[in-house]
């Protein structure tokens with residue numbers, strides 16, 4: 001395969017250092033900006049210090065700004081980035097990384113130049129191959145369960161053995177270990193750590209407990 005442009009190796013290293021300190025990345029969809037810091041604090045106190053705040057809600061950027069200010073030890077990524085314009089917004093609020101549910105050539109190109117590393121979302125070998133040409137070696141598999149899950153990742157390991165994945169979408173406490181046991185999986189992501197019912201009830205102890213359970217069970 002021809003590599004048009006290699007990412008500097010520091011970029012892959014940067015993503016590895018984020019992903020490898022996170023066996024599990026909680027996915028947050030923050031409805032009330034006031035919840036951002038207590039929610040993130042509970043997750044970090046529970047042992048999960050890499051978070052993905054999705055741009056699915058209006059306050060996501062402000063929430064990220066607040067989390068970064070309150071919890072400098074956490075790595076905070078912005079997810080659901082669909083366009084370079086949103087990528088730029090993530091840079092502006094100090095995101096440590098960007099996650100996309102899928103990819104476009106424009107995003108791949110933008111990510112190569114950005115100071116903030118991107119974990120591009122892919123579901124097929126073809127999407128990995130396109131990313132590969134831009135220098136990407138680390139990907140989010142989305143939607144993990146629906147697009148083949150563990151079986152797909154095992155199959156990917158043949159032709160694209162160097163690629164590493166963070167599967168997300170349909171992952172929970174029961175199936176996470178099956179993914180984490182694969183050599184091409186760095187970590188998994190999921191919203192099961194931030195259930196709406198606990199967040200709405202401001203049950204930060206409950207969230208802390210869920211995070212602790214995951215951190216203890218899936219410790220590298």
Ligand SMILES: O=C(O)C(=O)C[C@H](O)[C@H](O)COP(=O)(O)O
Nearest residue numbers: 054079080101168169170190191
């Ligand atoms: O919004 C995005 O950018 C996404 O990529 C989707 C989220 O990562 C998944 O929706 C989380 O999946 P669940 O853990 O099954 O809820």
